[in-house]
Amino acid sequence: MSALPDIPVLQTERLTLRAPAERDFQAWVDFYARGDTRYVGGPIHRNVVWRTLAAYLGHWAMRGYGMWAVEERATGTFCGNVGLWFPEGWPEAEIGWTLLDRAVGRGIAFEAAAAAREHAYGALGWDTVISLIDPANARSIRLAERLGATLDGHVTHAQYGRMAVYRHPGPTAAGARADATGVQA
Amino acid sequence: MSPEDMRAGEAIVAPTPVLQTERLVLTRPVPDEAEPWIAFRLSPRAVYAGGRSPDRRDAWRRFASQLGHWQIRGFGLWSVREKGSDRLLGGVGCNRPEGWPEPEIGWLLFEGAEGRGIATEAAAAARADAYARLGWAGCVSYIDPANRRSIAVAERLGCTLDPDAEKPDTDPCLVFRHPSPAALAS
Numbered sequence: 001m002s003a004l005p006d007i008p009v010l011q012t013e014r015l016t017l018r019a020p021a022e023r024d025f026q027a028w029v030d031f032y033a034r035g036d037t038r039y040v041g042g043p044i045h046r047n048v049v050w051r052t053l054a055a056y057l058g059h060w061a062m063r064g065y066g067m068w069a070v071e072e073r074a075t076g077t078f079c080g081n082v083g084l085w086f087p088e089g090w091p092e093a094e095i096g097w098t099l100l101d102r103a104v105g106r107g108i109a110f111e112a113a114a115a116a117r118e119h120a121y122g123a124l125g126w127d128t129v130i131s132l133i134d135p136a137n138a139r140s141i142r143l144a145e146r147l148g149a150t151l152d153g154h155v156t157h158a159q160y161g162r163m164a165v166y167r168h169p170g171p172t173a174a175g176a177r178a179d180a181t182g183v184q185a
Numbered sequence: 186m187s188p189e190d191m192r193a194g195e196a197i198v199a200p201t202p203v204l205q206t207e208r209l210v211l212t213r214p215v216p217d218e219a220e221p222w223i224a225f226r227l228s229p230r231a232v233y234a235g236g237r238s239p240d241r242r243d244a245w246r247r248f249a250s251q252l253g254h255w256q257i258r259g260f261g262l263w264s265v266r267e268k269g270s271d272r273l274l275g276g277v278g279c280n281r282p283e284g285w286p287e288p289e290i291g292w293l294l295f296e297g298a299e300g301r302g303i304a305t306e307a308a309a310a311a312r313a314d315a316y317a318r319l320g321w322a323g324c325v326s327y328i329d330p331a332n333r334r335s336i337a338v339a340e341r342l343g344c345t346l347d348p349d350a351e352k353p354d355t356d357p358c359l360v361f362r363h364p365s366p367a368a369l370a371s
Binding site for chain 2: 022025046047049050051052053054055056057058059061062087088089158159
């Protein structure tokens, strides 16, 4: 595998999913210093945020997939990171999402996560995928349920503690669901 | 190009060279090198190299971050091997994560690689490349005051203690300043 991962660009109706980049850094620093980061491990110091951004890129190199930066197509506004995440210590590969406060409440995470799932089932040929969610994170659980995922037990993570495992519908069911909700990936 | 210009690392597209010294080959790290790095991060040797990882999860994440450092900055720690050997001896080279006031030359040697001048030889090559190819105007090395072997490497590289230099955040390290490009050339 090359040291330089070839990170694909995905387009949905409203969004572009592209490679994480250093130009996203300041928005993340502000978010992890002042935003609602209860369920995403915050607050986090800017030095650690930078290393996390770097780790996103390293994850792409090591796994061949990873987290995308999500932008609104109309404005180029950076919304957050959504993608396929399987670092050491995860029970299996997941669809993850962390949205900046300004991007919450407009279905952006749903649209981006559906595109990431389609990439996982299509280009990558996966036959299952989960999302790991803090059991107290009601908003994220609602999103998983809108995506058709269902509770499939719990795991204890070394850093994040007890996490709910939401399992997404498989490729065939997810494809039918995406058609029904008008997701374009 | 100044060190500040190098922060726009996304624009760097030239392929990374391979550096050669009398005994060593320095290459850009690749994902396949994760295991020796994880072993290093879990070992007591990592105490002076940003801290020991509590578990594989943390060590893996830190290696991923090292790969990402290369992508963001266009430079990073080189993988060091002896010519003709596949065995990874450590990581030596350019380091500038967020929070570092100045570009650094760092050196981390894995178990069994110490005591043969490998860090000094690799760091001199990495520094020459940083000055010639990356256009660095100068650099420092941040070293724990208790890390005597590393201080000895800095001194062999011609570094001098700079008590007035800014340090990375709250790190109680010593700052050793490397000779400038002009001083090395003279």
